[in-house]
Amino acid sequence: MANRGKRYQQAVALISPEMEYSLEEACDLVKKTSTVSFDASVDLDIRLGVDPRHADQMVRGTVSLPNGTGKEVRVLALVNESKQDEAREAGADHVGLDDYIAKIEDGWADIDVIIATPDVMGKLGKLGRFLGPRGLMPNPKSGTVTMDVADAVKTVKAGQIDFRVDKYGILHTSIGKISFDASDLKENAEAFLQTVMRLKPASSKGLYVKSVFMSSTMGPSIPIARTAVTSL
Structure with a gap:
């Protein structure tokens, strides 16, 4: 933490290291922990229990975010x-x-x-x-x-995004901008996560969703409870 700025350290202090948050809590918290002056992206990172080296465990799809991405798509x-x-x-x-x-x-x-x-x-x-x-x-x-x-x-x-698991079994995607209302971020997150859950490969054994984190550009990561995802 010594190399981090004061604003970042203040943001980290708002996140309890012992807690995993609900989607609603994470969407509120990510807005409070943004440390930059521009309209930062809000990202979700999901570690899945799949092995992308096997074609039948590749998780890939598209989803239309109900509130768009906040980005002008070229x-x-x-x-x-x-x-x-x-x-x-x-x-x-x-x-x-x-x-x-x-x-x-x-x-x-x-x-x-x-x-x-x-x-x-x-x-x-x-x-x-x-x-x-x-x-x-x-x-x-x-x-x-x-x-x-x-x-x-x-x-x-209108806000359709394309996502694909990387070679480490992790999905990275943006679900909006820090200027979005927390309720709009939550709706976008739910739409994305529901799609990911529907795409669970039949050959995937054990835990499908291992961990989920939300963060803003250059902001600290907020751990989200697995049950907040698997219950969608």
Whole structure:
């Protein structure tokens, strides 16, 4: 703690080391323990009892947060000309195909989500080494490969998030901003956690949810009781 600032130490003092909090308590507390002057993100980190090295234990999905993410999502629609007007009218920030593929190959990645139609995925294969590590590769499971481009763009813009467990069995996601009301953060957290619970792999043995923490950007972690998650 010696290297931490005074504000951070004051924030940590508000969290009891012996307690695990309910979702409602954590959402109230995360607002009180934010230590930065900007509108920080509120994050959830969940350690799952899965082994992602096995395909049947990979936990991945999407969820539409009822109160949005609080972030302006930059959407690129990689579609043929017949779908480009549809994408623009739905609110996509960037629309095109070969021109944007060339930009991405040159290192451009100033976007948050890419939506593509199935008929162009053959062209995107060569972008895997650029888009894969950034989590930007379109995927049918996340709803970003579809012929209904307008609906996909609107859904992403409205607050749909895509999540995937990492190689250590941990899920990291943002559920909103510190400026949100605590009740809105709670609703978003519940929507995300309910989705995670529904995605429990049949092959997962023992504890599925091992630990859950909530924090704000550069703020201390708040432990959440497992029962607050497993009871959803």
